[in-house]
Amino acid sequence: MIHLTLSNISKEYGSTTVVQDFNLEVEKGEFVSFLGPSGCGKTTTLRMVAGFEIPTTGTITMDGLDITKNAPNQRNVGMIFQAYALFPNMTVAQNIGFGLQIRRESKSVIKQRVEEMLALIRLEQHADKYPFQLSGGQQQRVALARALANQPQVLLLDEPLSALDAKIRVQLRAEIRAIQRKTGITAIFVTHDQEEALSISDRVVVMYEGKMEQVGTPFEIYNFPQTAFVANFVGTLNTAAAEVTDPSKGLISIDGIQIESAEDLKDKQNGDKVNIAIRPERFSFASDGKKANVMDCRIENITFLGSVVRIRVSIGDTKFNMDTFNNPFLELPKIGDTSQVTCSREAVLVLKN
Amino acid sequence: MKRSGVVWSWFWMILGILYFFLPLVATFLFSLRAKLGILSFLAYQQLFTDDDFIKGFSFSVLWGVLTIIVGILIFVPTAYWVRLRLPQFRTAVEFITLLPFVVPAIVFVFGLVRTFSHPPFLIVDSPALLVAGYTVLSMPYMYRAIDTGLRAIDVRTLTEAAQSLGADWATILFRIILPNIRVAILSGAFLSFAIVMGEYILAQYLAKPAFAPFLAFLIQQKAYEPAAATVVSFALTWACMGIINLFGRGRGQAPIAGGH
Ligand SMILES: Nc1ncnc2c1ncn2[C@@H]1O[C@H](COP(=O)(O)OP(=O)(O)OP(=O)(O)O)[C@@H](O)[C@H]1O
Ligand SMILES: [Mg+2]
Numbered sequence: 001m002i003h004l005t006l007s008n009i010s011k012e013y014g015s016t017t018v019v020q021d022f023n024l025e026v027e028k029g030e031f032v033s034f035l036g037p038s039g040c041g042k043t044t045t046l047r048m049v050a051g052f053e054i055p056t057t058g059t060i061t062m063d064g065l066d067i068t069k070n071a072p073n074q075r076n077v078g079m080i081f082q083a084y085a086l087f088p089n090m091t092v093a094q095n096i097g098f099g100l101q102i103r104r105e106s107k108s109v110i111k112q113r114v115e116e117m118l119a120l121i122r123l124e125q126h127a128d129k130y131p132f133q134l135s136g137g138q139q140q141r142v143a144l145a146r147a148l149a150n151q152p153q154v155l156l157l158d159e160p161l162s163a164l165d166a167k168i169r170v171q172l173r174a175e176i177r178a179i180q181r182k183t184g185i186t187a188i189f190v191t192h193d194q195e196e197a198l199s200i201s202d203r204v205v206v207m208y209e210g211k212m213e214q215v216g217t218p219f220e221i222y223n224f225p226q227t228a229f230v231a232n233f234v235g236t237l238n239t240a241a242a243e244v245t246d247p248s249k250g251l252i253s254i255d256g257i258q259i260e261s262a263e264d265l266k267d268k269q270n271g272d273k274v275n276i277a278i279r280p281e282r283f284s285f286a287s288d289g290k291k292a293n294v295m296d297c298r299i300e301n302i303t304f305l306g307s308v309v310r311i312r313v314s315i316g317d318t319k320f321n322m323d324t325f326n327n328p329f330l331e332l333p334k335i336g337d338t339s340q341v342t343c344s345r346e347a348v349l350v351l352k353n
Numbered sequence: 354m355k356r357s358g359v360v361w362s363w364f365w366m367i368l369g370i371l372y373f374f375l376p377l378v379a380t381f382l383f384s385l386r387a388k389l390g391i392l393s394f395l396a397y398q399q400l401f402t403d404d405d406f407i408k409g410f411s412f413s414v415l416w417g418v419l420t421i422i423v424g425i426l427i428f429v430p431t432a433y434w435v436r437l438r439l440p441q442f443r444t445a446v447e448f449i450t451l452l453p454f455v456v457p458a459i460v461f462v463f464g465l466v467r468t469f470s471h472p473p474f475l476i477v478d479s480p481a482l483l484v485a486g487y488t489v490l491s492m493p494y495m496y497r498a499i500d501t502g503l504r505a506i507d508v509r510t511l512t513e514a515a516q517s518l519g520a521d522w523a524t525i526l527f528r529i530i531l532p533n534i535r536v537a538i539l540s541g542a543f544l545s546f547a548i549v550m551g552e553y554i555l556a557q558y559l560a561k562p563a564f565a566p567f568l569a570f571l572i573q574q575k576a577y578e579p580a581a582a583t584v585v586s587f588a589l590t591w592a593c594m595g596i597i598n599l600f601g602r603g604r605g606q607a608p609i610a611g612g613h
Pocket of ligand 2: 044
């Protein structure tokens with residue numbers, strides 16, 4: 001069931017267009033991330049859903065009702081900020097109960113709901129503390145509880161984990177996702193961290209310069225990036241300029257080295273310039289018997305990254321990264337060695353632009 | 354080298370303290386000499402039983418409190434709104450709040466008298482005009498104190514958090530903003546109060562029975578009571594300072610939003 005719709009949303013400040021042609025339908029209970037570099041309009045889009053900004057054009061509907069111009073306090077939307085934004089003058093329990101108090105719920109209802117929320121975020125013992133007595137991670141959990149206490153229709157999170165340590169960040173994002181699943185609330189999560197977006201979301205919206213570049217599941221976004229921007233922004237990627245040599249067979253040449261792609265190149269002509277992309281983990285050293293896409297290479301560098309070893313190879317004039325899983329019995333080549341690498345036809349992505 | 358530095362800082366500090374306290378001690382000692390030959394609190398006794406003193410003092414206290422209330426009601430929403438929505442006007446507003454330092458009080462009061470002594474604004478006799486004048490005079494202190502308080506909290510994010518929880522403007526102002534700048538408001542309030550208690554020109558030219566004109570009158574009439582009154586007003590000011598500090602310390606590690 002479609003819960004939230006953004007159609008033809010654009011936002012201009014004076015003469016600069018910050019968001020344009022934004023179209024998105026979010027299912028009830030879905031977890032959608034907006035992913036993109038700084039300044040691409042993620043926050044602005046989220047703030048339009050929250051009601052803090054009014055779109056220049058387009059409409060936002062929730063449960064079929066047009067809420068484009070409703071004030072923020074008329075929307076029942078929960079918002080989580082990077083800076084936590086707990087009320088410093090209130091205890092944890094008072095913070096969580098604030099929204100219910102505004103709605104004039106009875107004392108007993110508030111008390112019960114606050115206790116429920118405290119249990120949900122596992123901070124029962126901290127009910128009477130003030131925000132400044134809590135760690136950043138705890139504060140953000142309180143902010144989550146405060147937003148959820150009101151039973152909002154949509155939960156909006158603007159880089160809620162950015163101010164936290166790496167370890168807490170990973171822990172808390174799993175917790176946010178678990179709580180979101182448990183409550184079944186529709187959520188939009190803004191981040192510029194691709195790993196965060198891929199790990200937490202049902203769907204990811206990749207944004208660039210105010211436009212949606214690609215919308216899809218983390219699997220689709222990672223494995224089938226549609227544009228050079230998405231390909232580069234999400235994960236590490238090798239890109240190279242290439243030329244189509246035989247569209248019907250999917251043959252492409254990189255500096256004269258022939259490779260084969262599984263992609264449909266029917267709309268291309270012989271000699272068309274294209275950009276191709278290959279994920280580092282799709283390369284492997286060629287073992288005997290492989291036929292497709294075997295390329296001579298020279299080992300340029302070897303970097304140890306823990307679970308992964310990244311080997312930089314040059315194929316012709318182009319340099320590629322190749323990742324292999326680490327294991328104690330791994331036989332690594334030496335820098336300067338020549339070898340052969342291979343990748344499957346499916347690994348060779350032809351980017352749309 | 355380092356030692357002599359310490360010695361010098363002590364020297365300057367003691368010099369400063371002497372400069373400040375000697376006249377005060379002298380005034381205090383003088384105020385105790387109303388009875389020939391012995392030290393007594395006679396001057397204070399006479400002061401506190403003087404009807405005009407009681408009247409002037411209580412009027413000034415009343416106007417001081419009114420000024421504080423009016424000041425809070427005007428300046429908190431203004432400073433809040435400027436910070437939230439009109440940051441481009443911050444400098445302009447700050448300049449306006451400093452005008453009482455630029456325009457001499459005597460000019461200000463003649464302006465008030467000229468403007469408000471003809472119809473349609475014939476309110477020159479109303480205490481409201483006095484309170485309005487005091488509010489203007491206390492503006493630099495009050496506004497700045499409030500603005501400093503607002504700077505310490507993340508006004509915009511707290512406002513938005515409250516809005517998304519369904520709060521309206523009144524709720525945001527009274528339940529979120531005011532409590533979090535309580536200390537700043539108090540210090541502004543006590544400064545305003547001290548100003549009203551010591552203000553002479555406005556009360557004198559608007560012919561109001563305030564504390565400062567009474568004191569000036571007293572100086573011309575008596576010897577020891579003015580000294581006593583000076584000590585009293587100092588004590589009052591210090592009490593104000595003490596209270597600011599007290600409140601400032603209390604729960605005042607005023608945690609700011611987004612801290613840690
Ligand atoms: N009130 C405003 N007036 C003018 N320009 C604005 C305003 N708010 C945002 N912008 C501009 O809009 C663009 C997008 O801003 P936005 O905050 O949405 O980016 P973002 O994707 O959230 O970036 P970040 O990851 O840095 O938070 C930026 O270039 C910013 O300068
Ligand atoms: Mg942002």
